[in-house]
Structures are given as structure tokens and as C-alpha cells.
Amino acid sequence: MKRDDFSWMIGGVQGSGVDTSANVFAKAAAAGGLSVFGKREYYSNIKGEHSYFQVRVSKDTIRSHVDTVDMLATFEEETIFRHALEVRAEGAIIYDPDQDTKRLDQVPTIEADVRATLNGELAKAGLSPDVRGILELARRRGVHIYPIPYNELLKEVGARFGETSLSTLQRMLNVMAVAASFALVSYDENLVKEALKKQFRAKPKVVEMNVAVVAAAYEYMNQKYAGSFAYKLAPVKVSGETNLFVRGNSTVALAKQLAGCRLQTYYPITPASDESEFLEGHAEIELDGSAAMENPQVGEAVALKGKGNIAVVQSEDEIAAVTMAIGGGFAGVRSSTSTSGPGFSLMAEGLGYAGMNEVPVVVTLYSRGGPSTGLPTRHEQGDLRFALHAGHGEFPRLVLASGDLTEAFYDTVRAFNYSERYQTPVIHIVDKALANSDATIPKFDVNKVKIDRGLLVKGPVTDAVNGEIRRFQMTPSGVSPRPPLGTKGGVYWNTGDEHDPLGHITEDPTNRDMMMDKRMGKIDLADKEIPMDERVNFFGPAAADITLLSWGSTKGAILDAMEWLKEDGILVNFVQVRLINPFPTEYIKGVLAKSKTIVGVEMNYSGQLTGIVRERTCVPVEQLVVKYNGRPMSSEEIYSAVKLISQGKAPKRLVLKNGA
Amino acid sequence: MKRDDFSWMIGGVQGSGVDTSANVFAKAAAAGGLSVFGKREYYSNIKGEHSYFQVRVSKDTIRSHVDTVDMLATFEEETIFRHALEVRAEGAIIYDPDQDTKRLDQVPTIEADVRATLNGELAKAGLSPDVRGILELARRRGVHIYPIPYNELLKEVGARFGETSLSTLQRMLNVMAVAASFALVSYDENLVKEALKKQFRAKPKVVEMNVAVVAAAYEYMNQKYAGSFAYKLAPVKVSGETNLFVRGNSTVALAKQLAGCRLQTYYPITPASDESEFLEGHAEIELDGSAAMENPQVGEAVALKGKGNIAVVQSEDEIAAVTMAIGGGFAGVRSSTSTSGPGFSLMAEGLGYAGMNEVPVVVTLYSRGGPSTGLPTRHEQGDLRFALHAGHGEFPRLVLASGDLTEAFYDTVRAFNYSERYQTPVIHIVDKALANSDATIPKFDVNKVKIDRGLLVKGPVTDAVNGEIRRFQMTPSGVSPRPPLGTKGGVYWNTGDEHDPLGHITEDPTNRDMMMDKRMGKIDLADKEIPMDERVNFFGPAAADITLLSWGSTKGAILDAMEWLKEDGILVNFVQVRLINPFPTEYIKGVLAKSKTIVGVEMNYSGQLTGIVRERTCVPVEQLVVKYNGRPMSSEEIYSAVKLISQGKAPKRLVLKNGA
């Protein structure tokens, strides 16, 4: 396994600018045409706990994080204690020599267990339990240590701007750490400065000072350490195609705007609310000017009515969030709500109501560490089975799960299309590892996006009898024309009870059978209609020794690992299931029939997809690779796991445990 | 197929005493040593809609209803219109000749579809669309029609008691219909009178009048129709063993008292609330006097403190119901809540919390017709998958489903034992067909009931360190000693977040893995410990042509059908899964390995258990018999279905459709 990339990490106290620095780092790298993948880890806390950000950059495409750290940038002691020993031999640690004497027992936020382990290692090595000791331990393992006198340098810059407040100056510690890092790998200083300008766009004064900080850091590092670090990071020629640097939440929000979602309800919850807040911040929507030319009616409407808009509503709880969104669906508006596990648990009853009344609604489920409150800011794919079965009784629902940020974008649009086409709820799972990861991806091709509103009736109904519309009339496909509430020409009813075609309650057994067949039949219809390329991805050779079977955010790490495995001559292919319901049974059966060793790879305890595969195909998937410690799978872990499996050395249930 | 039993039906408007009459009928039959099975069908309505009760009695054991009606007792027109054509040839209809001219179109509660069908049949036969017409149609099909002048007879009885109010007298219409029915089959008049005395125990005046009504009806029928109806119903010698005549809800309530459930929370919902109301009506609990002798300490407590009691609390919703019950579990009290689908949907989050904090709690899930509000008073087994997966993330739970009233009793006790032994929520599914069915069953053997409180710690904790108890300490079994809140000797914490052994929040990945393994491992432990005879029932020959695979209330109908199938020489066996989680995988694999045709029999659309069997065993169950029209399966339907399958004539998914 040969990595040809650069894995950089920065850490610090929650609220001290760790995010910003990682962003600047990533943007500077992306501006140089590099591929970037960022991963953030933080506690369920507002201020004070440790958080860290790992950014991996490469000239080739990368889609995941690795466990190895090539360079660790720090400006306080906790990050040193926690991460110094993760840095690889020949890697680098940048730190503030003022911290040298800080002792491990002075950091209350480090868990007792972690502290004990470190103390043990230091004692064994005969080193003092302080920053000096831990850095010495790292040095003995071959790590290069780069002290940089942050405060001194900052004061110098400050002096030039007449800024003497140390606490103000220290807000730039993070940028200095970034610049020092880039200086060590001789990255283009201007790209860093450009990134800063973008980051602090609205505040020219801030930009100016930060740019000066960058210069100072470069100067110091070049003078002191020029050539001492072997790895060099060079920008690459940017191809014609433009890249975006995006985060999962925003990607989904953007797609909702485009898909025509015009009512979004939410109750705050990690990691879902960022999406709603993005939408709220962009609630008025620009409309395509070409509309005017192409379709005079639309053009007139645009001219007359101005912009589009999305009503983003913070509700009192998730029961209200989902039922309000269903209300929007009733009114003919594409509506959705976004939540994560605890909120989704409260939506079960509402989902069933939407299924019963054939109302389109999209629930974006940001899956995080469960059960219960669980690990609110950590990773897991633990909600798949629940998404499939949430709600009492039987009703149709589609469940789709995205594997990366690009898929999350297009899948969001599809979720709305499916929900209107099949007039039923759609659950779109985006796991935490996508929601909060930042990466460079190719620009979205807006022209590829098509809106399909299914049998939505626009304009007055003409076939009402006695003013009554047979909303739930039987049709060959099982889908009935859907005039929204407010449509002229008649009226109809809706009820959570079993109902007749008008929507009135009836307990008649014959009608019951018809209605159940109508509703549940829509899943068979979807199974027939939805093309396979929206449902499954297949990677690698048609025949292979090992077939990986997975879903969701593990995609990136698997693809990255597959490249290394290929170099090692291990023949692996990979089926990524994206539409879990209706399940692509025949396709999967076909693939698995050709497989030798099938390996279920999932970030949960029980291998939920694997269970679904067994249920649908009766193919026993006997090798599992699972992880449930709250940390996402790295490409290295998957690489090692598959290697072990290929050597016949893996237990049937291999549990991955990396991550801090 | 030869039925050797008597299937009697009575119908009437909701609130007009249909239930009472069926009860009297059943009790009179049971008092004669007969086996009784009753089934009630009613609308989701308070007053005015049609309801009917079918009571099947036999000298042999019976466990289900049949579709055939031997005798229909009516006292108003709607029952005649709805059920006259269900009566078999040579069967009987008792009716009030005052109704003769009542027209079909005068009964607004009959659904348009039903009316149209009847009108069609009458027109085809050239008959008038009234009571006279429909009875004539029945007569042409070989049914005996027995008019009885209810009001006249009632007035005569009234006169003797100085009661002239017709509306008061008409409250006895139902009893008169029962008596007339029994008279026709020459059943012992005294047994009917005894049953009345039991029914109206508290009201001697009412008993007296009703007894007179019985006498009058017998006299009239004997005089007029003696010997005209071929079937005779005779009491049988009652064996030494006493029988009970019970209803599902009360059975469960009784078992909760016995099991030591001392906190029951509920929010009203059909068909669950009857159970809570029964408990509320018997909130003070007699204690076993022998306690005093056997264990002086207990004896003293009893003497000192008086009776036991159960706090039954009506909560504001089901979220409160389940979380309150968990609160009771925290305090060391056996606690439970009872609900049906819509309420259960609201409990998903609470269940996960109980799983995370290892709190014992029992949820009795009365499964009714879904999805959503669905068919609130009708039957379905549609919640199995949801019960298995309700709640985000992964946590242990046990799911058990009872097949008949006897099982419901013992399973209730087991549910509490499991929940304390494995310190986790237990969902006990009792489907509507059990909740509201009445039957004679052998008296419960209270001596067979054992209470197992698992690792509950009674008395002060002695191993607290610094006053802190390691409530979630690691143990070889995964189960930790459980001192309830309030235990002296220390304190500990609980949280929905991932936690350390003291119950404090921690996001440490190593602790996380340990805790997940601890919790989820309890299901493996349960799988090892719970004896197979509590988990599966197996009926019939070890090897058979057809293996029926089912769960829940279909048990009775399947067993009854098997007797007829045996007579026909069709070799059938039957596996009834009672503990769905942990699933008895190896056992079921073993059984299915020996099976030729495996048939999943379920009262839902998709064959939920069948899916679980495929998931766990990878055995494809390719023949389904399902029913989802809201009506329970009859033994006759199952008989015919299996027969069809044995002849190779059944579609792979056979949908049963009987019932009104």
C-alpha cells in the first residue's frame, strides 16, 4: 500500500477556530487543483472540549480519510497529548514551545482512560508526563518536531497593525498553524493568502492581518527549517472542469432548492439542523430567467411574482415537523424535513399517515451514533432497518442512501421525484460522515437534473361527480391523479382510517383489500420503473475473489482501499446499494451468484444491509466487517481488513476499532 | 371436513346489548361443560353502527371461529340483511316478524357497496328489497326461519312485573334471542338461567325479569317449533379440572397482577385500554397469606403494610406512558404499558432509551389493523417488523407473541422475567384477535408461575467506591447487578448518551465498543438461556408434506384446520414461533430442513415472519397464505388454503378474503 497524498491534522478546543483553519487549509489546497477530503471530530459540547479536523489532500482523486497523520499542527497542549503518537515516522508536529512544561494531569478534558494509557507509555519510556515528554516519545519514533514561537510572531505582526491585545491576536493562532504547515511542504504562499481572502471576504481588515500572519509564518519556517521536511506539496494544473468544495449538509440544501422543495420544517438536532439553517439563510430563490422566453406563462408569473422562496419553519418537535411537512405535501408543495435518529423516532406515526393518504414527503435522515441520544456528534449507520420499518402496519415507502456528496445532491432531487411519482414518503439517509465532511467534488451538472411531479393535477379537476373527487380511485398502476388541496372543481377527503376512493372512512373488507393492494403495489411499480443505475453502483471487475457489499458513506473509503488492493494484486469488486427499498433483489442475486467471498461492510453492530440481503435474496453473507465505535471507517482499515480476509485470517465478524 | 360443533351468531346495533347476549350464550354453554370460542366484530364507533358476535361451542376443544353460521339470532333488521345469507343450508334464523316490511334502503349504516350487492341478488331472485325478501332468499337456500313475537312476549313478562315501559322491556330483547336459540337446540334451560344470574349478579331484580324472559322464550319456541331443528346441543360431563371463560385483555391483566407488575401506564386506545381498566378496577391486590409462615420478614411486611397494589396511571400520551413506565423500571418496580399501533409508534424513542440504560420495561402491544389509524377495531398482524426495529440505532430487545389466551397469560409473566433478567425492554405482541376474543380455557396453573428478577439488588450496595456505584460494570455475562434508584450505599447515573460504568457520558471509542458489546451481547445470552419450549411450539408429525409456519393468533385456526386436514389424510405439521427475538434460528433451520412445502401463514400483507425466517435462516419460504382485510382467519379458510396448496393449485401468494 503506497499512499501518494498528504494527511494533515489540526486540533484545538471547541470554539477556538479549528474549523476555520481546516477550511482555510482545504481551500488553499483545492485552489491549487488538489483533491481534498476533510473529516471533523468533535464532542457533543459547545465550548471547551477537544475537537480536531483531518484534511487529506492529493493530486489524485481521494474520497476518504486515513488513520495515518503526516503532519500535526497544534497550538495548545491537548492536541499534542491526544494526537502526537498518531503521527507516522518521518511525519511532522508543529507546536508552540511555550507549552513544553504543560502537564497531562492539567488537562481536565482528557478522559481518565486516555490519560492512564498515555501516562503508562510515558512512564515505560522513562519520560515526564508533559508536552516535552510526549514530544520526545514521538521524536524517538522518528517524528520531526517543529517548534514555532506563535505569540512572539503574532506580537510582531500586531505591532505593525497597532493591535496589542493578545487575545485578539491569538484568534489568528489557527491561521499561523496552517501557514506554518504549508511552509514546511513548500506550498505556494499565494494560494494560502487567496484562501484567506475568500474565507474572510466580508472583513478586509481581518484579511489584511491574517495575510501578514501567513507571511510571517512562512518567513520563520523557511528560515529555520527550509528543506528539513521531505514531502513537498505542489499545486497541479486545474483542468477545464471546475470543482466545488462542499459540505454534505449544504449539498443537500442546494439540491432541495433546485428540486423545488418549498416547505422545509425542522426541529434543531445535530447533525441535521445545519441544512435547514443553510436553507433559511437562502430562503429567497433566484428563478431561471430563460423561463420567460421559453414559456410565456411561466415568464409572466416570474415577472409578476418575483422570486421563488422556501418557507423554512422551526417546529416545536419532530412530530410537528413531519406532520407539517405532510400538510405541505397535501397542498401540492414539495415538502421535506431533516432530522437525525431521535427526531426520526418521533416521526414514525406521521410516516404511516403519509403512506396511508398517499402524500409525497421527503425525510432526510442524517444518521448519527445511536441508540438513544447515543453519540450525537459521532458516526454510525445504525438506522437502516428502522428506516425500512418505522411506523406500525404496512405502507409503501422508498428508502435511499447516498454514498458521497455528489450522490447526496442528485439523490435529494430523486427523493422528491420518487415521492411525487409514487405519492408516498421517501426517506433519504445521509450518514453523519457525509453530513459533516467537506470535500472537493466536480461541479454539479444542473442540466442533468429533471423534475418529475408524477400525476400531480394542475388546474381545475373536470371529472368530479357531484362536486366530489375520487382522489383514491383505482387505476391500473395503483397511482391516482393527485389534485392538491385547494384545487378547484371539487373536493375530497383524507383520513388515517382505511377509506374509499373519495377518502371517506370505510371498514368494508373488499375495499380494504383493494386499497392495500393499491398502496403496496406502488413499491412493485417503483421496482419496475426505477432504472438500475439509480439504485446500485458496481465497481471493479465483473468477477473477483472478494465482493464487498455496502451502502452509504463507506463508499469513499472502500473505493480508496480498492486502489491499494489492486496494487497488491487482490481482485475485489464492490456493490453499493443506494435504493434499499424497493430492493434491487434480482440484480443483487445476479451479482452475488458470481461472487466467491461476499463481505458485508457496514458502520453498525449487526450488519443491517447484510440482513436485508439475506432476507431478499436468501444468499448467506458470511463475512462481516463492521465498526460501531462512533468513528468512520478509514480506507486503511478497509484495506487491511480485506487483506486479512483474502489471507483467510479474518474472523467471520471483523470489528474495526480505529479512530480517536 | 366434518364440523361437530355449533356456530351461533347474534347481531345488533352497537350499544344494544349484543355483547351481553353473546356473553350469556357463551357462559351458559360453558357452564354445560362445552368448549366455547367467541369472536366479536364492530366498527370504530360508539353507538349506532352494526356489530356482531359469533360464538362457537363444541364438546371437543375448539380454538377458532368458522365462516359458517349454523344459527343466526336477530332482533332488528340490519343483522338480517347483513348475515342472513351467511347461514348454511339447514341452518336457522330467529327473527322478529315485526321487521318483515323493513326495507334495505332504510338502513343508512349499511355501506353502499354491500347494499348494491344485496339489491342485485334480491332482484335476480325476483324478491323485494326488504326483510321478507332476504329471508325468502335464505329459505330457498334451505335455511329454516323462526319468527318470534319479541314485543308481545316481553309485554306479557312485563305485565307480571308491573313493568310497562317498552324501552325498558326491550333491553331484554337480546336475552330473549339467546333463550330462543337455546330452546331450538333443546339446551338445558336451567343452565341459561344460571348464566343470567352470574351475568347480572349485582342486580337481583334484573335477574328475575330476565329469568322470566328465558322461560317465556323457551315456552314459546317449544310450543311452536319443538323438534323442527335437527341439531341438539347437550351439556357434557365436566371433568374434575375447572375451566375459565376469559377474554384476552383480562387474561393479560391478571397475569400482570401475578407477575408483580406494580406500575401500569396507559393512554386510552382500542383494543388495549380494556386491560388497563381491568387493572384499575382491581388495583389493590390480595397477598398470599402463606407468605407469613414461610418467610417471617415477608409475613411481617404483609401484616404491617396490608395489601399490594398497582398504580395505574392514565398519561397524556404514549410517549409519557412509556417513559413513565421506564421511570418505574428505574425505581425497581416491574412496570409496563399497553397500547396498540399508533401508540406504539410514539414509543420508539423511549424504547431505545430503556435499551441504552438497561432498564426492564414491558410493552404489551395489541396489534390491530393498520397502517395509521387504519381499522381500529379490526384484526391484523402488521406490527411484527416494526416491533423488531422500532427506535433508531441498535439496542437489545426481546419480542414475543402469544398464540392463544393461555399463552398470553404465561407469556405476560415471562415478559417481565425476561425484561429483568436481561435488563432491557420486552415487547409482548397480543393481536387484536386475542385481545377481544372470549374462550373457555383450562384454569391457569398459578403454581407453574415463577418470578425471576435477574440481578436485581435488594438492600444496600456494599461495593460502592467513593459513594459511586458501577451500575454498568462489565461482567462475563454482560448483565450487571442492578440496584434500583433509591438503593442505599451509593449513587450512580443514567443517560441516553453513551456512558461509562458509572453512567456518566463518555465518547471514548474503546468504552463505546465495550458497552455496545455488553448490551447487544445480552440477546445472545438470552438465545442461549431461554429454553426452546418457551420459544417455539411444534405441532403434528415430525415429518410432513406441508409445514405451516406462523405466529400469534392464527394458532387456533391452524390447529382446528389441522384436525380436518388429518381426516382428509393430508400430512401437515406446524411451527409456531413465539419468541421472535432472539430468534430460534437453529431450531427453525432444523425443522425447515426436514420440510417439503413450507407455508408462511400470516395476517398481514407481506408475510413479515416469513421475511424474518429468510433473513435468519436463508431458507426461502416460497408459499404464503396471507390475509389483510381486517378480519381474522377462520379455520375453514386455512383448511381450504392448505388443501389447495396440497393439490398444487394455489398461487404462491394466496390471499384469504372471508369475513364481514
Added chain:
Amino acid sequence: MALKLSDLKTTAHNDWCPGCGDFGILNAVQMALAEMNVDPSRTVVVSGVGCSSKAPHFIKTYGVHTLHGRALPFASGIKLANPNLEVVVEGGDGDGMGIGAGHFVNSGRRNLDMLYIVHDNEVYGLTKGQASPTMKLGMKTKSLPLPNINQGINPLMLAIASGYTFVARGYSYDVRHLKDLIVKGIRHKGFAFLDVLQPCPTYNDVQTKEYWAGEGHLDTDGKLQPRTYKLEESGYDGVVHNPDEDEMEKKVQQAVLKSFEFGDHTPLGVFYQNEHVPTYEERLASRMPSYKTNPPADQEIAHADGTPLANIDKLLEDMRV
């Protein structure tokens, strides 16, 4: 074309008990809608689950019979998506203030322009007469084996505390007066709450029609004294006339004090009305003016060929590296 009362009736079979107070409320709603000459296909009646919540099936407008306790958020979603619809919400007291209490309180904070009618029968009708949240502590109806173990809440005070800008009480057997209140409630700009005393003859044998008519409550001449009276006739004025903080506070306080009267001397009518609080629709429009001219339900989202009408180029530009 004027709407006739009969135009608002459906053929759906009504299965309420004979003598149920729900009938009066149903009539009043239909009379109000007819009087206002609403367009049935631009009107939506939303309900929860309970006896009372079956009402939409008997009214020939769009009807949405939702989940137990959730009528308000469903209705809010409909109104938010299409603020041009007339939305009336109906439901039981258990539905609204038991399982639905959280939505009740928080919907008051929003002030969407809708009307909410609660059928207040002090019991859970459809599940057979358990005590509802409006039943007083210790009261015993024929449906209760033992006296009520919970305190009852005062729905009017709760509504005022929750921020409803129109708070009134009607009586289901005073159909004309009730009809007037419904018209006022619909016309009110903001969220109107209307509590309706609704006898449930099947389960509640305390607050019966006869009780309200004065049974056992005789004046000195031995004549029945009705237990209700009209606020309007008593000189009470609940309306906030000017956008004035002081007047507002005084009227709120007056309404709270008035809401304590219950039992032998129960006021009917408008306790409080304030149209000077901006509606949620107005608040949304102040954030995004196009909400008013181009609300969600009116928006086109796609060209004829299915390509999206939204233009996200600017946002994409922000994300460009």
C-alpha cells in the same frame, strides 16, 4: 352564486350518538361557511382523531382527518404551503389539550391565520368516556368508575397563555350564536381559538344539555336559570382596539380573569381579540417578500421539460474552489 347550507353537506354516513352535541357544532360550522359564502374547494377542514374529529367527513369542503393530537401541525403545514386557503381546525379536548397540548401551546406562538374549534365534552368520547384534560378534579361521570384523579385545565386561560390572538367560547346547542363566533373566528386575522361546550350524552352525565339549560339551578321564582350567558350582552369588550401595549395587556388580564367564571355562571362569546399582532404569514413575508406574492403552493418549480426553474448558479459560485 350564493352557497346554500345543503351544498355543504355530504352523503357520508354520520355515526355520532343520538343527541350528541357534535351535531350542533357541525351545523354551526356549515352555517358559518354558507354565510361567508366560502369557496368549498378553497376551504379545508382539518381534524385530529376522536368522535368530533370525524366532522370533516360531513362537511363538503376539502377534509383532512389526521392523527390523534396532530391536527394543528398538519393544518399549519397546509396553511404555510398555501396561505390563500381558508383553514378551519376541529377536534376534541383530549386531542387538543391532552396528547396535543404541546402543539396547542406552540401553535399559539405562531399566530397563523386559522381558526381552531375544540369540541369540549370533558371526556375522551371515542375511547369510551375516560376523563379529558378539561374535566375538573373529583368529577365523576357515568363512564368513570372513580372520580377524576387529575385537575382540569381552563382551556381559555391556556390559550391566552399560549398567545392565541382570539379566544372565545361557544355552546353547541346555541347554534346561531356559535355560528356567529365561528364567522368571527374565521374573519379574525391571526390564530383564533374557540372552545365549545359540547354535551356528550353517552358518557358525560354531568355537563348535559339540561345542566347548561339550568337543571337544578333555579332562580327565586323556581324558574330554570341557564348556566351560560353572553359576554356581549354583559357589556364585556374583549377586543384590543389600538396597537397599544397597555391596552393589550389590560385586555389580556381582563380575559384571564373572565376565564375563571365557569359552572353556574359560564360566559359565552369573545374573551379576547387582538389583530395587532402580526400573523406568521406576515412575519415570513417580512423576511422574504416573495412569500406574499408567490407563496409555495403558487410557485412553478420546473420548466415544461422538467428542468428546474430555480437558478442556483450564485450559490454554486460561492462554493467554487
Added chain:
Amino acid sequence: MALKLSDLKTTAHNDWCPGCGDFGILNAVQMALAEMNVDPSRTVVVSGVGCSSKAPHFIKTYGVHTLHGRALPFASGIKLANPNLEVVVEGGDGDGMGIGAGHFVNSGRRNLDMLYIVHDNEVYGLTKGQASPTMKLGMKTKSLPLPNINQGINPLMLAIASGYTFVARGYSYDVRHLKDLIVKGIRHKGFAFLDVLQPCPTYNDVQTKEYWAGEGHLDTDGKLQPRTYKLEESGYDGVVHNPDEDEMEKKVQQAVLKSFEFGDHTPLGVFYQNEHVPTYEERLASRMPSYKTNPPADQEIAHADGTPLANIDKLLEDMRV
């Protein structure tokens, strides 16, 4: 043995922001428990989810950190099962009156003998500063991109409307006074509600410590005028002294009127207290006397050999055919 304050502290790491008002409340709770010399192992602190709801981990009694919005029913279950435990509930304003509003209202109707302390910071702290239900319409904190779109509720009035028999307000930086209120609330026979003004320096830059201390609110001498005052010092008496309907109603009305004061002149102290309403425990005991002598948690349910202690023979007899 007297309990020391330090006995009530845990070693669990406290991760609240520096300067958070939660610290003051935590101290006051610990001081109150120490003063009352409670037995920590007979005391349970129950909370929901939010910054404030982490409190139990810092208090060395039994602690139950539950689900968002569900602290009250969890606590009720514990108290019902073991009425001899001292149960104190803590939680955020979002937790209690947003998602938890339904339980808030309906718990008032029960009047279990517990204390509920709400950390009222007008924001959702743990999810980064969204407006909570107590924030007034139009208010803008630094965490909000736009002014608050919902009306705020008055938690005291809501509590009174819901039937709480003790309603009070404290301030987290007046720790001694707050401690006294907590002691009173715990001692109160019935359900006590205590709203505590809790500055959240991270997200709420309007109701800060400085704001309450009088920033921008000067008297004629230019001195800071604190924005809070003590009811006790103003001659206000919220206590119902006699079991008298009239006095009760007057005191309720007085409390409602007093609850309108907020902002520049914000009362702290006991608004209302009435011990003449029977507690839920008493109501249960009046139905089944053994509940008092032998509450659920004290009951033995099995003999030593596991056979049940309950004797259901009589009930079985009723079911015999």
C-alpha cells in the same frame, strides 16, 4: 451526619461554557440539598436533554439524564413507583416548553410532590442558539440570523394555567435567593415549578448577566438599576393560607397579573403557592389505601422460591364457568 456541599459534587468533567448561568443553578441546587441534609441515595435528579440537562452528572445523588422533552414523565414514573424518593427535575426551556410542552401542561394536572427547575436562557443552547419558546417575538440574539419569528410564552402564566401548586422565579446569579427558592420548592407539598433566569453568554447577548444587573437601565442618579426585584421584599404574598376557594382564586389571579411584569422590573420569588390541593400520591392513596403504606417500590412480589406473592384466586373464581 450533616451533608457538606462537597459531598454533593462529582468528579464528572463539567463542559459548560465559561460564564454560563448553569453554574449558578448547579451551586444553588447543591446548597439546597446540603442545607436540607437530604440522603443522596434517596434523592434523584432527573433531566431532559440540553446544556442544562447535563446537570445531574455534576450532582452526587442518583442522576437520570433522560430524553429531550421527557424529563417530566420519566420523573413522574420514578416518583409514582417510589413516592418516598426526593425527586428534583431540571431542564432547559426548549426541553420543557418546546418539545416538552405537552408534558408540562399535563404534569401540572397531576400535582405529584416534586420540584421542576427550568433553566430559562431563551435559547436552545446545545444545538447552537436557536430561539426557545420563552424568547419574545422580534428579539434578536447573536445566534439568530434574523429576529425571532415566534411569540414567546410567559412560563409562569403557563404553569399557573396548567395547575402547578407552587410557581416561582429565581435568577442564577442570585445563588442564595435561588437556593432558598429551591428549598421551598422541595418542601412544598405538590408539584413546584421554578423558572430560573439563566444567562447564556455564548448565544444570548440580550439577557446577559449585565442586563439583569441593570446595564443601560440607570436611575436618575445614573446608577445601575437592577432589572430584578424580590417579591418578598415588595410585600407580595403568593401563599394560599386556607383551604378556601375564594382565597385560592384570588391568589391565582394575583399571580397571573404579577407574571406579566418582565423586563425592566422582573419579580423574583414565589408567585403562588397552594398546599390545599391534594397531591397525586394522596389521590392514589384515597383510591387504594395500601399505596401509602406499601408503595410499589416497597412491595415484595415473590416468595423466596420465586412463586408469586399475589393471590389471584378470587379473580379467577369470577372467571370460572
